[in-house]
Amino acid sequence: MSFLKKKLIQNGLIFKQSIKDSSTKKVADFYKESPFPNYKNDDNKDTILKKGEKNFLASRFKEFIGYKKKVLEVGCGTGQLSLYFAIGTNNHVVGLDATIESLELANDFANKNQIENINFVNADIFDDVLHKDYFDFIWCNGVLHHTKNPYDGFKILTKSLKNQGYILVGLYNRMGRVRTIIRKYIYKIFGIKILNFLDSTLKNLKHDEKEKKSWLRDQYHHPIESLHTIDEVLHWFSQNKIDFVNSIPSCTFEENSYKNFFIKKSSGNIFSRFLSQFNMIFNNLGSDGGLFVVIGRKNEH
Template identity: 40%
Template sequence: MLTLMKNSLDIFQCPICCSDLALEEGAVVCKNSKHKFDVIDDVPLMFHESRADSKESKITHEVKHFYEENPFPNYDETDTPAMLTEKAEKSIFAKLLNDELPFNINILEVGCGTGQMANYLSLAHRYIFGIDMSFNSLQLANGFKKKFDLKRSSFYQMNLFKPCFKESSFHAIICNGVLHHTLKAYEGFKSIIKLLKTGGFVVIGLYNRFGRVFTNIRREIFKLSGNHFQSFDPYLKRKDVTSSKKNIWFLDQYHNPYETAHTFGEVLKWFGNNTIEFVTSIPEIGNLSCFDEDYKLLSNKPKGNIFSRFLTQLVMPFTDYREGGFFIMIGRKR
């Protein structure tokens, strides 16, 4: 139980006072304040509120409640590690990450949801620490890990604004589809980037302000029509997706309590202000058609200029990137 945590206790800290932690009688205890964090189903409960009664806290609560009710993405009854691999290879992105991330490293997945990426990446020899604030999502993540005896993934309930890890603890940080559900995405970015080692990679996936345009229009149509015309969404039309997955997607995309949208230029600024060198993006700036199995995720690409970035984002809604209007930026800590 909690083997991975036991073996790496030196990278953990108390999310309240930042002191060292110990494992005592099935609980996690702060060595300084003696605050005790319970552990349920092998998931340490180390969620700590940022500021009570603030707007931030209100949004955090609403989003937490939403993902407790609707853990994302959901597993199918039949999912196995082989199925996870098959799905990942279809999505290309997860396969490329798996191919290119080195072995024997510590990876943090922030907002891991039900841990599909974390469990998949742990099949190769890497240690994955998945954190999320939704306990129900983490329970599914850990249930899968336990069922298939995956030894190198582990899951923790945590607020990304109040990390339970020390600075510079990870060789890579993945944070996909999370920061745009927080009040201050850039503050969230700053909070997690501190946990990255020099030379480590950060992978940030966000809704794109331009790529999201059709989703926003569809949201209004669904609202006005009482959720009719769902086939306007390309994902909801797909024949290879189960109806429970479609339902979770629909709620996540159209009934989420809070979301923001961002641009390449904005994230480049985040990178610049935090000594992160731009590596690449999906879609690639100025070249939307080149993302395939030969794409090199972790080798440097041009970051373009204000026009090429604008044009790339402008055409996103008319390409394969229209599903969710999502973009990914990868950087490396200098």
């Protein structure tokens, strides 16, 4: 397949290479027990579309991608977002993930719903299986902080991005995740009941035991987790010929409008970036797990 630089074994829509690295194996084993995010029994094209449209950033991203593009989602888990990006477009979407059990759910869903413009790759990011300069868009949200070396993972991914292509990276923030870390300690001491009061996402999932379990494990029991800052990602960008485009939270004091999210903004200064990330502790970004997102564009010239 042209998006792969190595020949992998194909089974349905999935191309597979065995995972050898011990920390990636540990993470894949962790998700095997409770694939993330979960599917509901009655999920179909419509419900996946609706879920995607509700996610403001993802729906703006899909709109911005347009048509006839090559899109990669890294750490796609059960592939719901990759499927959302593929449905109703002529883009070719590739979802890569280390957990075969998650990709099998994605593959079954795509087959059942006759979604053909999608493939999945079961491989470790660090095995560097993707073709150089291939994708127009890369989405990698909530993944690199669960790997042994987030920067090395990022560097490998940028190789498969075309010049002028866009990359979106979402990571746990050093300041923004403070509330989750405090909740983790309280949960250890007082048990699950108290989390139902303190974690608003968990509270909203109270009628769905499977989704609740999957969120609980992802947020509070993960075997590998690291914390990062916008400044760190800006450094990753400058080392890999990626220009800053925008971030959530914004790097300046300006309110971020999702409408123009892919239009280049100022990266502010050390002080404005610090305040913006510090603010996460008190806003919904901090209460939802402390993820921050940075978008960049490859510029090799």
